[in-house]
Amino acid sequence: MKRLVVAVSAVLLLSACGTAPQTQATQVTDAKAVVQAEGEHNDTDVMYLQMMVAHHEQGLEMVRLAEKSAKRDEVKTLAKAVDATQSDEVAMMKSWLTSWKQPTTVDHAPSAHADHGGLPATGPEEIAALRKAKGKAFETAFLNLFVAHQHNAVEMANLEAADGVNAEAKAFAERVKLSRTDQIKQMLTMINN
Amino acid sequence: MRRSIAYPLVTLGAIVGSAAVVASPALAHGYVSAPPSRQALCASGAVKDCGQIQFEPQSVEAPKGQRSCNGGVAQWSVLADESRNWPAKAVGKNVTFTWVMTARHRTSNWEYFIGGKKVATVDGGNQQPDAVVTHTVDLSAFPGRQTVLAVWNIGDTVNAFYSCIDLNVGGGGGSTTPTTPPTTAPTKAPTTPPTSKPAPTTPAPAVPTTTAPAAPASGSWAAGVAYKTGDVVSYEGKKYKCRQAHSSIHSWEPSIYTLALWLPL
Numbered sequence: 338m339k340r341l342v343v344a345v346s347a348v349l350l351l352s353a354c355g356t357a358p359q360t361q362a363t364q365v366t367d368a369k370a371v372v373q374a375e376g377e378h379n380d381t382d383v384m385y386l387q388m389m390v391a392h393h394e395q396g397l398e399m400v401r402l403a404e405k406s407a408k409r410d411e412v413k414t415l416a417k418a419v420d421a422t423q424s425d426e427v428a429m430m431k432s433w434l435t436s437w438k439q440p441t442t443v444d445h446a447p448s449a450h451a452d453h454g455g456l457p458a459t460g461p462e463e464i465a466a467l468r469k470a471k472g473k474a475f476e477t478a479f480l481n482l483f484v485a486h487q488h489n490a491v492e493m494a495n496l497e498a499a500d501g502v503n504a505e506a507k508a509f510a511e512r513v514k515l516s517r518t519d520q521i522k523q524m525l526t527m528i529n530n
Numbered sequence: 531m532r533r534s535i536a537y538p539l540v541t542l543g544a545i546v547g548s549a550a551v552v553a554s555p556a557l558a559h560g561y562v563s564a565p566p567s568r569q570a571l572c573a574s575g576a577v578k579d580c581g582q583i584q585f586e587p588q589s590v591e592a593p594k595g596q597r598s599c600n601g602g603v604a605q606w607s608v609l610a611d612e613s614r615n616w617p618a619k620a621v622g623k624n625v626t627f628t629w630v631m632t633a634r635h636r637t638s639n640w641e642y643f644i645g646g647k648k649v650a651t652v653d654g655g656n657q658q659p660d661a662v663v664t665h666t667v668d669l670s671a672f673p674g675r676q677t678v679l680a681v682w683n684i685g686d687t688v689n690a691f692y693s694c695i696d697l698n699v700g701g702g703g704g705s706t707t708p709t710t711p712p713t714t715a716p717t718k719a720p721t722t723p724p725t726s727k728p729a730p731t732t733p734a735p736a737v738p739t740t741t742a743p744a745a746p747a748s749g750s751w752a753a754g755v756a757y758k759t760g761d762v763v764s765y766e767g768k769k770y771k772c773r774q775a776h777s778s779i780h781s782w783e784p785s786i787y788t789l790a791l792w793l794p795l
Contacts, residue, residue: 372786411777414756418776421790429787458632458661481563481630481662488588488632512781518585519753519779525574528628529566529619 374433374505381500385510386430387443388493392486393427395459399483402467406475412527419520426509433506458485480528487517487524559691560631561587562680565619567693568599568609577616580608588632590692594683597646599694609694616677618696623670625697627680629663636685640665643679644672656685673700753778762795769795 374382396419403416431441463482470478490513497510561569569587572580583589583606590609592601600606608614627642637654642665650667669676675698682691751765754777761772763784770784770792784792 414775415777418774418782418791421774422782422788425787425790458630458634460661463661477564477628478662481628484563485630485632485661488630491585492632509787512787515781516779519781522574523777523779525563525566525570526576528564529570529574529576 372429372505373436374503376504378437378503378506379501381497382503382506383434383437383439385493385497385501386434386506387439387441389490389513390427390430390434390441391443392457392459392490392493393423393430395464396423396483396486396490397427398464399459399467399479399486402475403479403483406471407479408473408476409527412476412480415520415523415527422516426513430509457489458482459489477528480524484521484524484528487521490514490517491521559588559591559633559635560629560682561590561691562627562693562695563630564628565621565625565695565697567680567695568616569606569693571616572608577614583608588630588691591689592692593688594681594690596681596690596692597643597679599677599679599692601690601692616694616696618675618698620698621669621700623668623673623700624666625669625678625699626664626666627678627695629659629665629680629682629693631659631661631663634658634661635687638683638685641681641683642667643681644669644676649678654683654685669697669699674698751778751783753780753782757791763792765792771795 400416400419400423404413404420407413407416434441459482467475467478467482494510494514494517497507498514501507501510561567563570566574566576567587568577569580569583569590571577572584573587575584590601590603590606592603596602598610600609629640635658636656637659638656639654640650640652640663641648642650649669649672650665652665667678669678675696678695678697680693680695682693684690749763751763751770756775756777757763757772758775759772763770763772765784768784772791773793774791776782776791782788782791784794
């Protein structure tokens with residue numbers, strides 16, 4: 338986000354987030370400055386964002402390994418695009434949690450949340466193993482592990498869709514669901530090409 | 531056969547909360563990603579019109595002991611539909627199957643069947659499996675076109691997960707060859723994702739592929755296009771410049787949420 342200084346028109350703001358007429362005349366520097374998760378929120382919204390911050394940060398570790406170690410350009414390009422978009426999403430989620438006066442971290446690792454969606458695929462052991470993998474084996478390991486990781490993101494989005502109440506957080510969950518489903522589609526094709 | 535595993539066994543003390551897990555529907559599990567299982571072919575878009583399974587290939591869960599590609603679950607009957615001309619992956623005689631696990635249930639074992647005959651069993655030791663598990667199975671006794679049923683038997687529930695993988699054994703490595711060209715169009719099934727609460731502002735464009743076409747010099751944004759840094763698109767009456775190369779997908783259209791990809795001009 339910090340590298341970005343741009344003006345976004347009020348039309349885009351209104352169509353994008355549908356809130357805050359007072360932002361019409363502002364110069365926008367980044368999304369988290371203008372997309373506020375106003376309105377009510379509940380425990381599910383808080384838990385979802387906290388878990389997704391941790392989940393995203395694990396994902397960023399994985400794609401940053403792929404940016405360096407993947408062999409195919411298409412894999413590197415996907416990794417870089419996920420890095421760029423998920424970095425912004427982390428900043429946005431943290432700004433929402435902060436505005437709700439909630440911690441931006443979970444008090445334990447996402448892999449301990451077995452009761453909130455099954456035991457997630459990615460733990461520190463997986464990332465450590467990925468760090469050691471080399472060459473073609475790295476790419477295969479990364480793609481399969483990241484497919485599982487993004488499946489978990491879709492599952493968490495389903496929980497937010499079912500039980501969350503905050504409109505911005507629910508809309509975010511829907512975007513996560515769409516984008517991760519398409520990323521999985523791309524990666525399954527990469528795995529078998 | 532031998533067993534090879536991509537990652538060290540995870541020895542977390544945590545118990546998988548299976549009782550809590552069943553409360554929510556889409557809580558996930560596992561499937562064979564490579565060689566591609568039928569649900570993986572649906573999820574990757576290589577086989578079209580599969581219905582809901584394309585969004586949750588990990589969900590073919592049914593009581594243990596089933597021997598059909600859909601685990602006997604009516605909702606996933608497309609996976610047992612032999613008229614779909616599932617493409618068979620050409621493989622050698624030793625085939626390495628890769629499972630993607632999205633919930634790491636304690637595992638009784640994995641079993642592999644061809645034509646109802648068991649060809650391999652891998653013990654799971656009632657442990658949590660790794661997130662990615664691979665097994666290498668000797669299929670030299672089964673040359674030619676085969677459908678392998680791979681079963682993941684869970685240790686602490688009555689259920690198992692089912693994946694069918696279509697292979698051309700001994701056909702070499704690498705390419706995927708349909709054994710018979712499809713002669714009739716497959717029947718239509720719903721292709722839209724369910725429970726899309728906030729509907730996208732535009733109709734869902736074409737499905738993305740990894741071999742996406744290059745962007746036209748200047749045109750409307752579309753999904754499934756390989757955009758390069760510097761490409762300019764129009765979207766909802768405004769122009770944007772691509773600032774991070776990517777293959778475009780749903781929800782990555784230019785907006786306040788994708789400033790990392792698209793700079794408003």
